[in-house]
Amino acid sequence: MSQITITVNHHTFVGNTQQSLLEQMEYLGLQPEFHCRDGVCGACRCKLNGGEVMKKNALAYISVGEILTCTATPVTNVLLKFDYQLSLAEKSHKSKLCFLN
């Protein structure tokens, strides 16, 4: 499992190249919007402003430059931008959080 960084709305975390971005953000205690977790609803979309991801087939409509975090797994360091502020879960895995900035 390769270690990469995931930058979400200007905060950088340690991530990996095995799990979807949605799973990794949830593990970190972030609460991105989602519904189907299978590339259908589009609720988990965000802008990919840097880096590369591996995408599974998905049905949801996304614009150029957007990804579905439930079906995207980072291949390199990634820079994500959500149009809304992500909050931390009340029972976040703060011990697992590894802010790099």
Ligand code: FES
């Ligand atoms: S949660 Fe529905 S497309 Fe990602």
